Amino acid sequence: MNVANTSYPENRPENTPDHSLIPPCQYACPLHMDIREYVGLVSQGRIMEALQVIRTGNPFPSICAYVCTHPCEDACRRSQVDKPIAIRSLKRFAVEFGGDRMVLAEAETKHAEKVAIVGSGPAGLACAYYLKKIGYPVTILEAHSEMGGMLRVGIPQYRLPREVLDIEVQRLTRMGVEIRTNTRVVSLDLLFELGYKAIFITIGAHQSLRLGIDGEESLGVIDGATFLREVNLGLKPSLGRRVAVVGGGNVAIDAARTATRLGVKKVSILYRRSRAEMPADPKEAEEALEEGIKIKYLVTPFSIKRENKRLNVTCVKMKLGEPDESGRQRPVPVKGSEFSEEFDTLIAAIGQAPQTPDDFGVRIGRGSTIQVDPSTLTTNRAGVFAGGDAVTGPATVTEALAAGRLAALRIDDYLQHRYPLPVKEAKEKLSGDLLPETIEMIRKIERVEPPSLASEVRAKDFETIELVYGWEQAINEARRCLRCGVGAEILFQDKCATCLTCLRVCPYHVPFLDESGTIRIPADQCQACGICVAECPAKAIVLRKPFDRRQVTEELDHTVKSAAESKTKPLIIGFCCQYGLFGTGTLARLWRGAKAGVSIIPVLCVAKVETSHILSAFETGAEGVFIAGCGEQCARENTTYWVQQRVEKVRKVLGPIGIEPERLQVFALGTAAEDPAEELDKFVEQISALRLASVIKGEVKS
């Protein structure tokens, strides 16, 4: 009878549910992607699996990898410590190294009801992707000559290479989505007559807002959306020498940078507020400045006059007044501050609105947007759904993808005559900021930015600016993740004797005694290092995700089983950290071409290796056991210290059992100048010698 842990059979940690919380990054993502999971997989060098996780939550990850505005990074709690995780760049790394372009999407047609999608922007493409996956025949109708909507005609090539978009469109074609370009839809009735049972309107917001000033109709004045569309569809408008772009959003920056790439030497952006209020992505604005574009803040054009084939633009200086309804300070003209400047071209990029044909018969709301029920995306017409910029006004690619996905699910509900059930989040959201004492103890690790083309090279043509991480860079960046919401919890309160071990061993001062004298481990502070889990004398603490609880035990069982099957006992068993250590290549050769007789048990941080695990490793018959961790390079605090404590404890009992304590070793990166792989080689030699000695001793005895 060898029954471990018979005291609480129903409470065995491996049988307990997933109590992880939704991290802020995932909550901020319009697509609710499992960011923590894929960043974690990248940090372990498991890129293919990371891509799988990404593809589960995102129909077109390659596109997002280039152009996502990453609200996840804004929500990332690492920014309270130093800088947020470079999530978008890590996704880019995962799609490039994981081979996203090679992934085949397949779909079977299971339903007879045809669905028409009007517009091929991100919302339309996403809707088509999911509807086709569910099994509907789908047709995309696109007014322009090429697919992609704003992805094609709005976003410049240097931000999104066209082959990335082409691959996604091709994938849809392979799935069997019917695509009709150069097809402008003027009436929905006609589509219904053609046999479509549901229509998704996703026509975007392509109509530029007017400046509303004198001379706006002059030759040489063009709007941002039209300008970008012309360039992106292959035209080369002649702009002259001096170009002014009016506006402070991403379209204004895109237009200015596109003008630079068309050879214009002097490009200035006129923005009526100050830098702090500018809605454009700060990084984009920074890059524009690097490329020699001037940004004039608190300036707005007042009137335009065309003289001598040039534009004479009268501008006025502004100052910031009372906050408006958007919370930003309203710009107010400064009296008598008028000045004139000459430009060859003026590009007005102050915003866009949708332009929905009246014949669609859908109700239009504020800002010319189509009115829908936000939870079902239904319009006032039966069978007509709408989403994307046409509904929200100009927004982000990710929001459009999320709208497309929602539309696909709701159209499915509609066609199957199901009542649409509201999506209920099964898990709780992690809330709360990190406390100063927690922040103080978290290791500061510099954010690794992906390389990019030098500004003088990139401003010449439309080459993609941002390059992809190298293997080592990506893994080091991913290791910075704080893994919010998967930390420790006291799962078995009845076992807790309030011994305070967790409070004392936590490097981050997270556990605390509440007023009633009960110990608490707040989920929003825990850094999931696992030290308290391995130290709790009552085994009352577990990590919130079942995988993290079982991982070491499962991997150990696996090694034991495969050793039993092969009938040759492992010479040496090593518990090796998977974060970075192998990925960055320091011990990679150990991992890949494992030495004969060395079995590696991958662990997610050596702090999770418990004394029992070490004894179990010896129990398999191993001659030596080692633990290899990241030492000083570990993203967590004190992990090596606790491993050494446990090793000393085990060594004390090894002696009386008749096992030399030196058969158990710890290797940590950064603590010694030596190469850990070399140290390990020595260890292997030493163990072999010990075995030889014991064999000889055995023979002498007999």
Next chain:
Amino acid sequence: MTVCDAGGEREVSFLHNALQLAQTRSGDGAHTFSEHTLKRQCDPEFLELLDEKTADVDVILSLGCGIGVQAIAERLPDMPVLPGVNTSFMGMTKESGVWDERCAACGDCRLEDTAGICPITRCTKGILNGPCAGTKNGKCEANKDMDCAWILIYQRLERLQQLDKMRRYYPPRNYRPIPRPRRIVSKVDTVVGEGDG
């Protein structure tokens, strides 16, 4: 349950693993080991939970303190019980992994006179009337890392303005052969009233 890393589920599993390993390595005997953790071993009600589990057990190794070992022995008259820990003292945690002795349960408490610092456990000699000649720079001659209890007592009495207590003479402790109380009874024998029987 444990608060001092002696006993408790983790220590029990650790010992279980170590025994298993020792048996495998020695290559003799075919003992089977099982483990079980109780909230407390010193209460007979908890020990009832053991009855079923020990039906086919030959010997029990207890990671309880001396009381736990004896309680099991009392509960299971035919079962040999082995102590798994050597209970050393009543102490407190200084930090994780460091424990200090603080009470000898001598039944002769002087803490009121010694400013709350016990000379019995904290002085190497357990002397009652001021420091010996071996104190140096506030440390004990027997162990230079340990504070001299009597220096601590003096300093604290000084703080509390009770130095006069240092001037008193405390007679030697009672080392009679059987000084221990052996039983404490706090319940009161109630008188059964008439008409109850």
